[in-house]
Amino acid sequence: MKTLILFLWPMLFMAQTQFEKGTTAFNNQNYNRAISYFSDVLEEEPLDKMARDYLGQSYAKLDNWKKSAEVSKTLVEDYPEDAEYNFRYGGALGLVAKNANPFKAMSLLDDVKFHLKKAIQLDPKHIESRWALLQIYLEIPGILGGSEDTSREYASQLKSISPVDGALANGFIERDLENFDKAESFYKEAIELGQSETTYRELAELYKRSNQTIKRFEALEKAATKLNSLELASDYAELAITLNKNKGKALVILEALNLDESNSKDKRKLNQLKSKLK
Numbered sequence: 001m002k003t004l005i006l007f008l009w010p011m012l013f014m015a016q017t018q019f020e021k022g023t024t025a026f027n028n029q030n031y032n033r034a035i036s037y038f039s040d041v042l043e044e045e046p047l048d049k050m051a052r053d054y055l056g057q058s059y060a061k062l063d064n065w066k067k068s069a070e071v072s073k074t075l076v077e078d079y080p081e082d083a084e085y086n087f088r089y090g091g092a093l094g095l096v097a098k099n100a101n102p103f104k105a106m107s108l109l110d111d112v113k114f115h116l117k118k119a120i121q122l123d124p125k126h127i128e129s130r131w132a133l134l135q136i137y138l139e140i141p142g143i144l145g146g147s148e149d150t151s152r153e154y155a156s157q158l159k160s161i162s163p164v165d166g167a168l169a170n171g172f173i174e175r176d177l178e179n180f181d182k183a184e185s186f187y188k189e190a191i192e193l194g195q196s197e198t199t200y201r202e203l204a205e206l207y208k209r210s211n212q213t214i215k216r217f218e219a220l221e222k223a224a225t226k227l228n229s230l231e232l233a234s235d236y237a238e239l240a241i242t243l244n245k246n247k248g249k250a251l252v253i254l255e256a257l258n259l260d261e262s263n264s265k266d267k268r269k270l271n272q273l274k275s276k277l278k
Contacts, residue, residue, distance in 0.1 A: 022054060031058040047078070056088060065095040076115065083123035090115030091132050098139075106144060112136065113145075125161050130154045134169055138176055148173070164194040168202060180210040197229055204235065217246055224253050230266055233257055237273045247277045 022037030038055040041048055056071035069092035075085040090112050097108040113136070119129040134154040140146035151173055159166020171186035187203040200223030207216035217236065224233035233253050240250040254274055259266050 019048075019051060022051070026054055026058060029061075031061045034058045035062075049075070049078075056092075060088070060092060063095075065092045065099070068092040069096055081122060083119045083126055083129075086115045086122065087119040087126060087129045087132070090119065090129070094132060094136060105140075109136075109140070109145065127158065127161060127165055130158050130161075131165070131169065134158070134172070138173060148177075164190055164196075164199065167193060168199065171202060171206070175206050175209065180206065195227070197223065197227060197232055200227070200232060201235070213243065213245075217249075221249070221253060225256065228258055230257060230259060230270065234269065234273060237277060241276055251277050 018037045018040045022034045022041065025031070025034040025037060035055060035058045038051045038058065041051040042055065045051065052071055052075055056068050056075065059065075059068035059071060069089060072085060072089035072092055075082070076089045079085055093108055093115070094112040097105040097112060100108070113133070116129045116133050116136075119126050123129075131154075134151045137145075137147045137154070138151040152170075155166060155169035155173060158169045167186050167190035171183045171190060174180070174183035174186060183206050184203070187199065187206055190199040191203060193199075200219055204216050204219045204223075207213070207219060217239065220232055220236040220239065223229060224236055233250075236246075236253055237250040240246045251274065254270060254277075257270065259270065
């Protein structure tokens, strides 16, 4: 027994080291490297729960939905009562279906709906699963089971759990249906409730789709200034560069940001944007 323990110890230590390297790479958004490390862990410990968890998420971050679904499926099989794993599998499978040919998509839809609905059964307040189902029922044709009414029902459920998500969900539906005035009203409601980057970005996306460039600039300017957001200021700057408009205003917005001096990544991005605007 002592000999066996001595034999296994180096392999266990190596797997642990690779796992730690993988989590570091994941947290640093280096997802390809994370995939390599977690794959190494699973070669030694094929059933390691957290290695599979991170591996599936890493594939999802790279929009490799097929691989993400494959990994998430193994987790659902081993942990069928885990709401998050059901959501991840159903969500990844749904995006595989979205990018597949119609016949392949049809063959996957039942599994997609099953696992997303199971996630809600296991966690009655699961927001992401409701969002996924809302989009599925809104986007697929009625002949394949799509339903605007069902989408609106999920929006209503979201509102009861999170008023901000409810407003965003209703805005999403109206925007998709090109009811732009109604969508604008819902997105402004979401902003009042949430004051987040997401709420402002969705309003800006509405103005993009409805070809309201002035309002799009105004929404991004207000958001970047109010939230001190480099991401939204970047959206404003990139739009100014693309349209060759409001470059001076973009520089003013960037200059007004109060960023963490220790964040070299943000500082580098800020300086790159400034140089592109000059």
